[in-house]
Amino acid sequence: MRSFPLRDARGRLVSLHDVRGRPTLIAFASRLDLEARRDQFRGELRSLGAALIVITRETIALLAPDDDVETLELVGDGGTDALFAHFGVKPGADGAHPLGLFVVDGDEAVVWQQIATSAGTDDTEELLAALRRAATLRQEASSAAQPLFNRREMIVTSLAGVLSVVFLERLGWARSPAPPAPTGATTSITLQVNGVTHKLDVEPRVTLLDALREQLGLTGTKKGCDHGQCGACTVLVGGRRIDSCLTLAIMHQTQPITTIEGLANGNGLHRMQAAFVAHDAFQCGYCTPGQIMSAVAMLEEGRVRSESDVREQMSGNLCRCAAYPNIVAAITSVMGKG
Amino acid sequence: MKKIGPPVDRVDGPLKVTGGARYAAEVPVARVAHAVLVLSTIARGRITGMDTGKAERAPGVLAVITHKNAMHLPPQPTRETRASQGDHVLQLLQDDHVLYNRQPIAIVVADTFERAQHAAHLVAVRYEAAPVDVDLLRTRTAARAPHPPYHGTVAQTLPVESRRGDVAAALAAAAVRVEEVYTIPAETHNPMEPHATIAVWHGPTHLTVYDSTQGVFEDQRKLAASLGLPRENVRVISHYIGGGFGTKGAVWSHVPLAAMAAQKVGRPVKLVLSRPQMFGPVGARPQIEQRVVIGAGRDGVLAAIRHEGRSSVSQFDQFCEHFTAPTRALYKCPNLDTTERVVSLDIATPCQMRAPGEVTGTFALESALDELAVKLAIDPLELRLRNYAETDPETGRPWSSKSLRQCYQTAAEKFGWSRKKPQPRSMVDGKLLVGWGMATATYPANVRPASAIATLFADGTALVRAGTQDIGTGTYTVMTQVAADALGLPVEKVRFELGDTDMPETPTSGGSCTAASVGSAVHQACLGAREKLARLGNGGGADPSVDEPFAAQLARHGMKRIEARYDAKQLETRDRYAMRAFGAQFVEVRVDPELGEVRVSRAVGAFAAGRILNAKTARSQLLGGMIWGISMALHENTVYDPKLGRIMNNDLSEYLVPVNLDIPAIDVLFVPEDDPYVNEIGVKGVGEIGITGMAAAVANAVYHATGRRIRDLPITLDKLL
Amino acid sequence: MREIRYLSVAAEGPAIRALQADTDATYLAGGTSLLDLMKLEVLNFAQLVDVNAIPLTKIEVSNDGARIGSMVRNSDLALHPEIAARYPLLSEALLSGASPQIRNMATVGGNLLQRTRCYYYRDPSTACNKRNPGSGCAAIDGYNRNHAILGTSDHCIATHASDMCVALAALDAVVHTQGPGGERHIPFAEFHRLPGDHPEIESVLQHGELITAVSLPPPTGLRQSRYLKIRDRASYAFALSAVAAALRIEGNLIRGARIALGGVGTKPWRAVEAEQALVGKPANRATFTLAAAETVRGARTRPHNAFKVELTRRAVVRALSTIRGAS
Ligand SMILES: Cc1cc2nc3c(=O)[nH]c(=O)nc-3n(C[C@H](O)[C@H](O)[C@H](O)COP(=O)(O)OP(=O)(O)OC[C@H]3O[C@@H](n4cnc5c(N)ncnc54)[C@H](O)[C@@H]3O)c2cc1C
Ligand code: SF4
């Protein structure tokens, strides 16, 4: 990895750090007329809480939601070609650069990326349309009262999601290659997770937990012990709660799998999730996805008659922060409403 | 500012309940390789041979790093030259010595986790093993005075000895005496998220590390020093931490090792400790033996206390458990002797664990006071009131604030303490014996220098940043509140960011200091921003006497943002006052008289800890602390094999912590307290006080239920048969 | 975990043939014991034959007794209305084990063959005759709190950790298998082996033999029963001592008795002498105390598990008294 120091018009050094803390969309293009459309862009970006960096062969421009367009210049030689090369966006036969789109989250990690196989000459409209759509979906998904804080990271997911659906389909882009499959004896398997069918190549020894976390990027399911002793990895398989660390991914190709990411089914928060927030049923939050999945399944099982039943039937989920009384309160509040 | 802040929901709550909060190992980093540590299986000796060939040839393996081929590091600090609390002597594959069981001795890197893990098993090691000594209670090794904890001057240190008055004479003259020995086994933190590190190099000299740490700046400093890099070349990011409790307050060997591995393979590397690997190389509460001698009059007035003991430490590093600290501060007592000693054993270095010193010390002292109360037939609460310290008994300084009396009263009332029948075994519920016990809780009010930066935007929102951590304590939330309060904004308009060494410097989250330290800095930075704005003047717009929203002010001046930074300063009032938080713990247990099973059936804690920033998150902290106390009393025990020196109950099914069914309804009560001296925002911290006193309260309740005094934790059923 | 080959089978025949063809293969059911230990590299099979798709999932209860398919999940068995009504001892034992998540995964067949929780067995760096025959036993002079006091040998003192099996021992279950040599019907008392000189051999099953079902005789007179599990925390912990007890009391006399112990034996422990000490005697505390003493006769203790003798005695008295109290 290499860092690319940039300089603004006043000669100050800036870097990706300066937009850090927001999800940032990095767009590589042959042409993108940001200056002319900046107010439209800014409107969308603001409602997304995201920043945009546009990189063409000639210029680099940064549009943070609160600011004007800043033109940046790469420090050192090589021009923007070095940046294109670094992100793996290669020029086409005609010398024109295809489009590359990267969603970078607050940690500066690239969480989603697509590189176009065919590019238009001016991609401004396309990008704007995708941002608009992302912003609308976001607003629909989040309740109005949601504090700024949550927006920031949730948006990364929706940005990536919406961009892949809307923008890419319109351009007919190909999927970027999956991460290099490990060499050796992998098997191709299919998992149905949260209503989406995933094809993946794994070794048979890969647990369901590791497949979710390391292959599908569904890191909401946690690993606390890897040996069935803590419940942090609880997911629903065929509607039943199990510890995903003690089962192999390859064993679960037929039943639907639900993880914490899919619990709300796209509708804001599931009421168990909302109850956990309202009752402060966690501190560090690491056991929380497992607790919530377990609680949802427990109520489905229908054997809870008392608070003490809740305690017993939730005893497969350790919480070292010891939020137990609040976990019980959250669950009983949902039962009360149920 | 309100004394008890509103119970605002955690701002990071929605992310944590949807799986959106990304902990260290979950940050997506392109081309990341997986590293797995190989740990020693002996506790003392030398590595005489390592066969790495099988591992190297295993599919997907990128590197096997041992002391033979590890990068050569600059000289590392030793026990004598270490610079700070978190500056441990690390084992970074620089030689063939084995100093404790589960010491890192190799690191295997592969393209997938499964491959790295299997290849780690394929590394064959030959040792020359020496006999080991790991048990504090059985060792023949003499206790010694601890080395000075640090070489540096930065950190404050606590005295390991103190004397006031003439204890020998006072004890000889005392009407009654209690003299007992209390022991605590090693305890292991076991946050639910194991230690995890991702190391990413940008060229040969710049490093970014995503780490599960309670102190990004300490991490940065230690990484830079270990690897011989300038500090500013290392960036540490830690946005979410799945619990720490002290084990993540220091930097352990695996963190630099991850960076070394990443350098070796020329790719980012992710290293996550397995649960068994959490038992040894990342600290523990030391084994502790304490002797408490109390002399008192028939009226229960304390004449003298001698509190001495020893705790375990490794052979190569430094750590001293300051278990006499609470004894020096809790009660009025003219004659006091305290002594802390350490014993070097063939174990890994222990470290801070939730309320170090205070929790271990209060177990002994508050148990001994209960024994005194029994001897004198005085109610234990009354005994404590008779010895109430109106000023700090050690220095004579006034307390910046102290509301312990109200804590006793509030908790006792809620608990129904006055209905207690004093005789052991006198209260029953069917076949079960019922016991009531109480103890005092206390924790010092720590503040350390911190900085913060506040930015106000023309759209009426604010961004406040400080490098600090949220280890589940609610930093994200309470700092948002502090900032919103200072800026006069609703919390929805404020975003607080943390967990990054590129942000203003803050202390490690330990010693319950974050809310007070960072809170003060955030408060000041926000006031600074408002002041800057005010200095712009009226600019010909609205009447400046009117409370004009800052968005409008910025707009009037054609500004997009205004920013102010507050840089850490030492506080001045700190040595004029003694500063501590106090509380009272009341516990009810039910004991099966035949089977010895003990269950806590009720607990009430009342705490006065200055201003409470958020009633909801503070309550959770205290609740968690109290449950930790129950866990310490009844469950936690790190067991070493005496010959192997290896921790044998190295997982979550053998190292027991409570499950949901173990925990009853618990009442947490806040005693409002206004402290103008402790710091700008009047906060004392609530992360640790909840555990203090709790183990003694449980043990005292077990005594009341059964007539059996257990002085050796944990109180397992075999001790009551 | 080492690299593995994986094969999923949907019928008994292919399963058995797969194992016959490969001495380094084993059956994979819920995985909660097998995968746990393979990740620790305590077990290292080259091939796992997944038997989850074999439809051995029926529970049939009639006046002739019960027949339970080997792939029935522990939770489904425990909560089956007729099992809960006729064999409450079995339900109670199952529900006292592990956690709801594990019980949803664990199968009857797997539970019978779950491995010990001996700390040393689970740690490949130590000496263990069960894991590595002939290497010695680190537990005997090491940390042995969770170890057995009954049925031990000089080579192994590991406890059989199952709760379900304790109930099955008390209920006179029969284990049905299908193997290369045809069907077998193994009385429960003969199914598990004592460690003796060969602690690595834990049951009488041959390689490739597939457990197909467990059957129970009718619970005649055994309705008055109690599973008492004593542990270091309230739930999600293995037994320090467990008692499965059933009594048939007529008038004030004990006409039938069953006692089995968990957490203290190297195999699920049926206490036949204690049962004999009860039958024909008045159902009172004195009788229970005598019988309790019988359960631990011949116990061999180590420093950390010596308390289990007294604990077990008291637990037996408590379990029997509770039944008496309820009847
Ligand atoms: C954290 C934890 C806590 C636990 N607590 C308890 C407890 O308190 N009480 C208790 O009783 N148990 C407890 N268990 C153990 C649990 O009950 C067992 O792991 C489970 O019953 C094993 O069943 P399985 O289907 O998962 O077996 P697997 O792991 O799939 O298999 C276990 C063994 O049985 C063999 N096998 C499986 N099915 C068959 C078959 N049909 N024919 C032949 N061989 C077969 C396998 O080859 C393997 O050797 C606990 C487990 C864990 C992980
Ligand atoms: S008791 Fe048995 S399983 Fe445990 S170490 Fe000894 S031989 Fe191995």
Ligand code: FES
């Ligand atoms: S990670 Fe699966 S139970 Fe702990």
Ligand code: FES
């Ligand atoms: S919230 Fe931290 S472990 Fe449960």
